[in-house]
């Protein structure tokens with residue numbers, strides 16, 4: 001087993017588990033790939049950003065002697081997503097943990113939104129969460145259980161404007177989570193939504209976090225510190241591990257106390 005980072009909680013139940021993460025090439029997803037690898041999990045991830053994804057694999061091999069499996073896959077293509085899940089299963093065995101992390105929060109104008117763009121936003125931000133769960137469920141059933149973690153967003157609770165298709169998808173994820181939890185509870189497959197607050201990823205900092213937004217974040221969070229990707233990963237590790245074995249159909253919000 002690779003060496004855990006200093007101070008990192010060890011989850012023995014994750015050692016050797018087959019974990020599948022969407023959007024694992026950058027930001028929060030990349031932190032998930034790294035830290036599940038450090039728990040001894042066999043990690044496969046999909047992304048469309050080839051360069052950072054391959055760079056992540058090289059860095060992890062060099063720094064930690066772990067080798068996640070990177071598969072190029074646009075999750076809008078449901079058949080390609082199912083193929084990637086099959087490939088991960090062949091490489092690492094039946095998947096025990098599925099993390100639906102990939103999303104695209106590109107801002108879009110209310111008045112200019114077309115039917116095609118609406119469908120495309122939902123095809124990235126909601127539809128894959130259902131079809132990936134449908135694909136991994138038989139694998140989890142064979143093993144007597146599993147954990148599915150869907151990444152939501154506080155944005156719709158804050159009535160945030162500028163991206164109605166994204167916020168609708170993220171609200172839908174919470175409904176989907178509870179439906180799947182009801183469907184698969186008898187198989188000991190747990191399904192939860194993990195909701196990050198405003199996390200200081202390079203993308204957020206470069207695109208949207210200007211001084212006014214930074215002030216708004218500080219004013220609204222109870223804890224006046226910036227959220228980092230690792231704060232979200234800490235919760236994901238817990239939700240994936242057997243330590244949360246009776247926790248399902250829930251929404252866990254890690255936002256420093258904003259909503």
Ligand SMILES: NC(=O)c1ccc[n+]([C@@H]2O[C@H](COP(=O)([O-])OP(=O)(O)OC[C@H]3O[C@@H](n4cnc5c(N)ncnc54)[C@H](O)[C@@H]3O)[C@@H](O)[C@H]2O)c1
Nearest residue numbers: 023026027028047048049074075101102103151153198199
């Ligand atoms: N960062 C935040 O402040 C924040 C806040 C609330 C919710 N979230 C949620 O947390 C999750 C991770 O957020 P993030 O900030 O790390 O996102 P991000 O946009 O920085 O990274 C998303 C990753 O998904 C990949 N991706 C995008 N479209 C894809 C596609 N069609 N097929 C395959 N891969 C694709 C990207 O290349 C990228 O590596 C998302 O679900 C997001 O909605 C993030």
